[in-house]
Amino acid sequence: LVAGALAFWATRSDRKLMVAAIGLVMGGALGNAFDRAVRGSVIDYLDFHLHGWHWPAFNIADMAIVGGAVGLIASSVLGHREANTSSRRHT
Numbered sequence: 001l002v003a004g005a006l007a008f009w010a011t012r013s014d015r016k017l018m019v020a021a022i023g024l025v026m027g028g029a030l031g032n033a034f035d036r037a038v039r040g041s042v043i044d045y046l047d048f049h050l051h052g053w054h055w056p057a058f059n060i061a062d063m064a065i066v067g068g069a070v071g072l073i074a075s076s077v078l079g080h081r082e083a084n085t086s087s088r089r090h091t
Contacts, residue, residue, distance in 0.1 A: 015075055015079065017071055017074060017075040017078065018071070018072065018075040018079075020068075020071060021067075021068045021069070021070075021071025021072040021074075021075055022068065022072070023068070024064045024065070024067050024068030024071065025064070025065055025068035025069060025072070026068075027061070027064050027068075028060075028061040028062065028063070028064030028065035028068065029061075029065060031060070031061035031064070032059075032061045032062070032065075035061075042059065042061070043059065044057035044058055044059050044062070045057075045059055046058050046059060046060075
């Protein structure tokens, strides 16, 4: 229900970055939820080691969620700047 509401709201937005970011977050979350429902767990298949240092394992869905979150933050910052710029022009 929440995903449907977000999708409806995002399609009405004229901000392409926000729409893409919400799509990435929703797609990643649904991908992980599907794996958990079908397989019982999410398979993390990207696992990096470098000179004794280990980065936490992750998968493509995790990358989509993080990329979407970064996109939402960027959209928020850019939207805030656009609002400030347009309000300065009208005063």
